[in-house]
Amino acid sequence: MSDPKFIEPEQLERWFQRLDQLLFHYRAFWQLQPFHCCEMAWRDSHPQLCELLDALTDEEILELETDHIALINLLSPWLEDAKALAELAELPALEARELTLPPRTDYGIPGRKWQQILAFAGTVPQSQKPLLEWCAGKGHLGRVFALADQRSITSLEWQQSLCKDGEELAKRAHVDMQFVHCDAFSPQAAGYIASDNHAVALHACGDLHTSLMRHWSLQQGGRISVSPCCYHKLQGEAYQPMSISAQQGQLRLNKSDLKLPLQETVTAGAGVQRHRQTELLWRMAFDEWQRDVRGVDEYLPVPNVRKSLLTESFTEFVRWAAECKQLPVPTTLEEDRWLALGQQRLENVKRMELVMHLFRRPLELWLVLDRALYLQEQGARVALGEFCEKHLTPRNIFIHAERI
Numbered sequence: 001m002s003d004p005k006f007i008e009p010e011q012l013e014r015w016f017q018r019l020d021q022l023l024f025h026y027r028a029f030w031q032l033q034p035f036h037c038c039e040m041a042w043r044d045s046h047p048q049l050c051e052l053l054d055a056l057t058d059e060e061i062l063e064l065e066t067d068h069i070a071l072i073n074l075l076s077p078w079l080e081d082a083k084a085l086a087e088l089a090e091l092p093a094l095e096a097r098e099l100t101l102p103p104r105t106d107y108g109i110p111g112r113k114w115q116q117i118l119a120f121a122g123t124v125p126q127s128q129k130p131l132l133e134w135c136a137g138k139g140h141l142g143r144v145f146a147l148a149d150q151r152s153i154t155s156l157e158w159q160q161s162l163c164k165d166g167e168e169l170a171k172r173a174h175v176d177m178q179f180v181h182c183d184a185f186s187p188q189a190a191g192y193i194a195s196d197n198h199a200v201a202l203h204a205c206g207d208l209h210t211s212l213m214r215h216w217s218l219q220q221g222g223r224i225s226v227s228p229c230c231y232h233k234l235q236g237e238a239y240q241p242m243s244i245s246a247q248q249g250q251l252r253l254n255k256s257d258l259k260l261p262l263q264e265t266v267t268a269g270a271g272v273q274r275h276r277q278t279e280l281l282w283r284m285a286f287d288e289w290q291r292d293v294r295g296v297d298e299y300l301p302v303p304n305v306r307k308s309l310l311t312e313s314f315t316e317f318v319r320w321a322a323e324c325k326q327l328p329v330p331t332t333l334e335e336d337r338w339l340a341l342g343q344q345r346l347e348n349v350k351r352m353e354l355v356m357h358l359f360r361r362p363l364e365l366w367l368v369l370d371r372a373l374y375l376q377e378q379g380a381r382v383a384l385g386e387f388c389e390k391h392l393t394p395r396n397i398f399i400h401a402e403r404i
C-alpha cells in the first residue's frame with residue numbers, strides 16, 4: 001500500500017450502520033450454537049427452508065461451502081439481503097511492494113507464515129519512522145522491516161525465550177532490533193508507543209490487538225497497522241464494542257458469536273479433517289447419550305480430547321467423556337443406536353453451518369469496522385483492505401490508521 005486510500009468518515013459510519021442493521025435483522029440465522037440444537041433451529045419458523053436443506057446431499061453441501069454465489073442464490077428466498085450482506089463484506093485487495101531481502105532471511109520460518117509476513121510487510125506504507133512490533137514472537141516481521149528499509153525496530157513480546165531467540169536471529173542478520181520482554185496489557189508497554197513511530201501487529205489475538213489500539217489512542221501514537229485475529233480471545237464473556245458507533249448499535253455479541261468468523265479452516269489436511277469428522281460425530285452421539293442418562297435435555301460441553309482416543313472405539317470415548325463429566329461410566333453401550341442419533345445431529349449441524357457461512361465474513365467486517373471507527377473517533381484516518389489471499393490465511397484483513 002504505497003499510498004493508503006483513506007475512507008471518508010461518513011462512509012465508514014454508513015457502512016457499519018448497514019451491516020449492524022442487517023446482522024441484527026437476521027440474527028436468528030447465525031447467533032446460535034448448532035452443536036447445542038437437537039433439531040434444525042429454524043424447523044418451526046421456516047419449514048420449507050429446512051426441507052430444502054434436508055434434501056441436500058453431502059456433495060452439494062461441500063460445493064455450496066466453496067461456491068458463495070450459489071449459496072446466496074439458493075438461500076435468497078429466505079434471506080433476501082444475502083447478496084447485500086456479501087457486498088458489505090467486500091474489501092479491496094491491497095497491493096504489496098516487493099521487498100529486497102538478503103538470501104535466507106526466511107531461515108526457520110514455516111513457508112505459509114513467511115508468505116504472510118512478506119505480504120503484510122509489503123502492504124505497510126513505506127517510511128523511515130521507527131517501528132514498534134507488537135506481540136512480536138521471534139520478531140520475524142520486525143527483522144524484515146529492518147533488513148528491507150533499515151528501520152530501527154522495537155519488538156515487544158511476553159515470552160522471554162522468544163525474545164532471546166529473536167535477539168539471536170537479529171544478531172545473525174546484523175540488524176538494529178531491541179527486544180522488550182513485556183506484557184502488552186501493562187502501562188510499561190504503552191510507553192513504547194509514540195507520535196513519531198509506527199506500531200504494527202500481525203495476528204495479535206483478541207485483546208492483544210485491541211489493547212494496542214487503546215494504548216495507541218491514549219499515547220497519541222502516529223501510525224498503526226494491524227491484522228486482527230482470534231476475536232474471541234478476550235477476558236470477559238461479552239464483547240465490549242470499542243467504538244461509540246458500535247456501542248450505540250443494535251448488535252450484542254458474546255464469546256461464542258465471535259468464533260463464527262474463524263470457522264473457515266483453509267489449512268487443515270485430509271488426515272486432520274478425517275479425525276475432526278470422527279470427533280464431531282462422537283461428540284454429538286455422546287451428547288444424545290448424556291441427555292438420556294442425565295434426563296436433562298441440555299448440551300454438556302466436553303473438554304478437548306487427546307487425538308489418540310479418536311483411533312479407539314466410540315465406547316472408549318463415551319467412557320472417557322462420562323468420567324470427565326462425573327457421569328456413570330457405562331460398561332457396554334449400544335454403539336449403533338447412539339452413533340445413528342449422533343449422525344442425525346451432525347447432518348443438522350452441517351446444514352445450519354451452511355446457512356451461517358453467509359454471515360461469517362459480514363460479522364468479521366462488523367468487528368473490523370468497530371475497530372476502524374474507534375481509531376477514527378480517536379482522531380485518525382483509516383484505510384482497510386486485504387493484505388493477502390485467503391488461501392494464505394483467512395485472517396487477511398489489514399487495518400491502517402494515521403493520526404490527522
Ligand SMILES: C[S@@+](CC[C@H](N)C(=O)[O-])C[C@H]1O[C@@H](n2cnc3c(N)ncnc32)[C@H](O)[C@@H]1O
Pocket residue numbers: 134135136137138140141156157158159162182183184185201202203204205208
Ligand atoms: C499469534 S502470535 C503472533 C506472533 C507474530 N506477530 C507473528 O505473526 O508471527 C502471538 C504472540 O503474542 C505473544 N503474547 C501473548 N500474550 C502476550 C502479552 N500479554 N504481551 C505480549 N505478548 C504476548 C505470544 O507469546 C506470541 O508470540
